[in-house]
Amino acid sequence: MTRRRQYQKKYTANGRNCPSCGEDIGWAAGIKAIWPMSLMCPHCGEDLKYLDTRVVTSVMIVVAIFLIIAAFFISALLVPFQYQLLRIGLTAMFMMLLWIPVGLFAGKYLRSNKVLALKKDTGKMG
Ligand SMILES: [Zn+2]
Numbered sequence: 001m002t003r004r005r006q007y008q009k010k011y012t013a014n015g016r017n018c019p020s021c022g023e024d025i026g027w028a029a030g031i032k033a034i035w036p037m038s039l040m041c042p043h044c045g046e047d048l049k050y051l052d053t054r055v056v057t058s059v060m061i062v063v064a065i066f067l068i069i070a071a072f073f074i075s076a077l078l079v080p081f082q083y084q085l086l087r088i089g090l091t092a093m094f095m096m097l098l099w100i101p102v103g104l105f106a107g108k109y110l111r112s113n114k115v116l117a118l119k120k121d122t123g124k125m126g
Pocket of ligand 1: 019023042043045046
């Protein structure tokens with residue numbers, strides 16, 4: 001068996017199960033990760049990442065920028081100009097609230113379309 005075949009066999013896993021211990025990493029891990037490149041298995045603590053997430057990451061960056069602007073405008077509408085701190089606080093709060101559905105959607109997409117791998121094995125490839 002060649003190295004390439006071994007590699008493929010090792011990672012014919014899926015986006016749900018940890019390639020190290022085989023347990024389902026669950027929804028919580030996906031949401032906590034926010035960024036698909038950094039994930040941790042809640043069962044064995046291995047650093048994991050999804051392979052081939054360049055498109056997903058790019059989309060998430062665009063969405064994040066949009067959410068920052070949206071959150072800023074929502075709090076600007078609600079809070080008068082002189083209450084700067086309150087505005088900043090509300091902006092951060094709205095950011096987090098708006099990010100939850102994005103995280104859920106991204107998690108769902110990654111779980112069903114992408115493959116989980118150990119971070120230490122994929123580090124060299126970026
Ligand atoms: Zn694990």
